[in-house]
Amino acid sequence: MKFGIVVFPGSNCDEDALHAARDLFGQDAEYLWHKDADLKGADVLILPGGFAHGDYLRTGAMARFSPIMAPVRTFAERGGPVLGICNGFQILLEAGLLPGAMLRNKGLKYRCEHVHLRVEQTDTPFTAAATVGQVLTIPIGHGEGNYFAPPEMLKQIEANRQVILRYTDAAGRVDEAWNPNGSVNAIAALCNETRNVVGMMPHPERACEALLGGEDGRVVFDSILKTFRSAESLALQGSGAGFADSRSASLSGERSR
């Protein structure tokens, strides 16, 4: 499958995402420059980490106006899988593709370290290969990862099972001491209502090689590959639709388990 990695000026994890997709998972991968409104036929989009446009205003506040964001939105609305990592998550929030907002970390300091994450939902294209309750160890690196949503919105998010990963201790228990940034409900990753757009503060692309100290991030890439394969086989079975359109069938299959 083909990964499209969106590059904003100030993106700095774009090469890492490309390296993971292309060199570690053997997939086709290409950069998508923010000024070009062209997704170059990508099957999955990654908005990588970094500091798009310097993030001097609010994180992600400028990036949502880049020309590439119009086709990204269309792609997402048609059900195409979109993953925002760190700054990419912040941009998806600013663009309204995901609900809520980011605040400065509690303690007001940037934090770079491995954290424990409990998998909450597996019916998204980026967690389909994981199991519910599985605890992943993946690094974070951010100064504004303190996820916030007002109470009503939060209630909706939880009711819709949109929380994908939560910060926990090593045993998978939610505990404020293990919440590195103060996120409400310890939310580390989130999907939209149609479950094809996912934002996460942890960096799975930093945890795909034993040499780098861990491989728990691989499950995110394995998930999208698995989802793509099952979508392809559905398409072969006669629906004739592409990945985006076959999504709902594929994902509802997941959900019924």
Place this chain on the structure above:
Amino acid sequence: MIDPKVLERHGLKPDEYERIVAFMGREPNLTELGIFSVMWSEHCSYKSSRVHLKTLPTEGPQVLQGPGENAGAVDIGGGLAAVFKIESHNHPSFIEPYQGAATGVGGIIRDIFTMGARPIALLNSLRFGDLDAPGTRRLLEGVVAGIAGYGNSIGIPTVGGEIVFEPSYAGNPLVNVFCLGIAKASDIIKGVASGVGNAVYYVGAKTGRDGIHGATMASAEFDEKSAEKRPAVQVGDPFMEKLLLEACLEVMQTDALIGIQDMGAAGLTCSTTEMGSRGGAGVEIDVSLVPQRETGMTPYEIMLSESQERMLLVAKQGREAEVERIFEKWDLHAVRIGHVTDDGLLRVKERGVVVAEIPNRALTDEAPVYRRPMSEPEYLRDAQQLDLDRLGSTERLDQNASLLALLGSPTIASKKWIYRQYDHMVRTNTINMPGLGAGVVRIKGTDRALAMSVDGNGRYGYLDPYRGAMLAVAEAARNVACSGARPLAATNCLNFGNPERPGIMWQFARAVEGIGAACRALDVPITGGNVSLYNETDGKAIYPTPTIGVVGLLEHADRVVSRRFQESGDAIMLLGEGLGELGGSEYLKVMHDLVKGVPPELDLDAERRLQTLLVTLANERLMRSAHDCSDGGLAVTVAECAFETAGIGAEVSLEGVQVSRDAAVNIAAALFGESATRVVVSVVPEEVTAVLRHAAAANVPVRVIGQTGGNRLRIAVAGGIVVDQSVDEAERVWSTAIDRYFVQRVA
């Protein structure tokens, strides 16, 4: 009107002014005087240090670029080069910690990508006063936030470093920043201007009035008025630098450039002059074409501004459009501000009218060189006296308490509170994280990795600058070798007081001799660096602090070794011998509040043999962990090997030493003495014989001193248990010692 007052404001001495007039054959105007003042400042001209620096070894088959360019470069095989350098930003960081440190990071990154290399790792070496002292926490928080703010944003990982707390630095903190990049060896680009008529471009941030006379400020001592110099500190914009970095690397791919240089200290003046000088050419620019952030700037201000994130480049004729187009892509505007000439002059115009005209040579090669008077400082004789027979009653203390006191000393304690504020994983190359020894990054597309370490010990420098400097080189190289990498080359950052004082100049000269001796013996030539003098506040100098950065090559990235014990039941072996040397030790400082004695002896031949052995053992996969024995001695080293391992303890038995008539002092010396050339390794039991054999062949003393396992640290000296401590408790003390100073502020 140029009078003595004007000269003084420019930091120029009367005899220096006479030289200027002689060169020019006339009185300079104010713009010209300003240009001379920055180019002849200590910071740019190295006028006090140059005669000494010339004695350093700078050559070797591995060296692709020695001192004199923006950064040094070494061959790392496969047609690749490692480009690296260390630089200080001490004075600006004291005046404005966040921006001072941030722009220090920005400056060293520019030096690296200016050479055509993609920066892939940062290190820093920091010195502050005691954490309890007023102001230290504010400085530390500001400096760390500044380094993080710049490095994290631009996306270059900070993979290691060191931080020392010592009252000597209370009024003059040190911020030394190291950056390393990778380039194709054949693509290294230099800071030259040549080819008459070639266009000179300015690109990057606009020029403002910030940082005017920054270089002159860095060449003066501090006093109570220093805070008034705040406007001389620049403000960093990492986003602009990220754009410049990407755009410059893209332009360099095209082969359309003759040369490129960043505008660091002395801004436009230094870049135009040095590029012209290196190319044997002249450069003519018109300051009215320079993009400006403020209105009404004079040629003087434009030439001396140290606004950040600006580059000067010379394009090949006919390739200008190509260059301009790439910068446009990144929303940067390359502006043609002049051209290369053949007259060897720096000619500055303003709307076509010449406002300054100076031979490049007068500003660079002909800058003053001083052989300043020097003499051994008076404090030394007394400071070196250490009577271990009469240390006092602390020796009666339980050595458990001594060990915990050392582990809780901020200089030794875990720096996690600091390095977790740095993105140390971006670029997905970091295979030895901060706090585990040397920083190690793999090189994608190859099997190799690069290890790097920055080290220095100001107390040692104070007690014997020659040996202190040698020990700094040895420790940096040893840290690199402990990771399994072969040390290749070094860069130095020399932090000293006022060189016009003979005692300081003597410290400087002796330290440079020491660096030279150690670099020669260990075959790590110096490829560049920086000198920071006038590190004094109210007439009190810092400890002489040479900071050494060493870069090494690991042939197989997956054979990297860290300090941490891996398994219970492994043999713990000591490579090297302990002599119980307590002079200048952390132990004396923490337990007795003494900075006395002579630093540990260093046998450079033995050091070289040890380092070669470490590389062999790593390559043969014979050691599971390796940790250099330095601050706090063997007891602290063994404890650190046990930390962050999920509680793998150790049982160790050390030989006694005889350094005092007091038996308790002898025990402390065995535990906490800082004899050099020692490494603690852990080895699978079946491999012990092989390690013994390799060590014997390498002529390195070696002994099995114990084994890993259990959840306690038990250390015997001469047969009697003197330390028996739970790993958890020791680790708690070590890991929270710095945090607790900041706890109240963490909501």
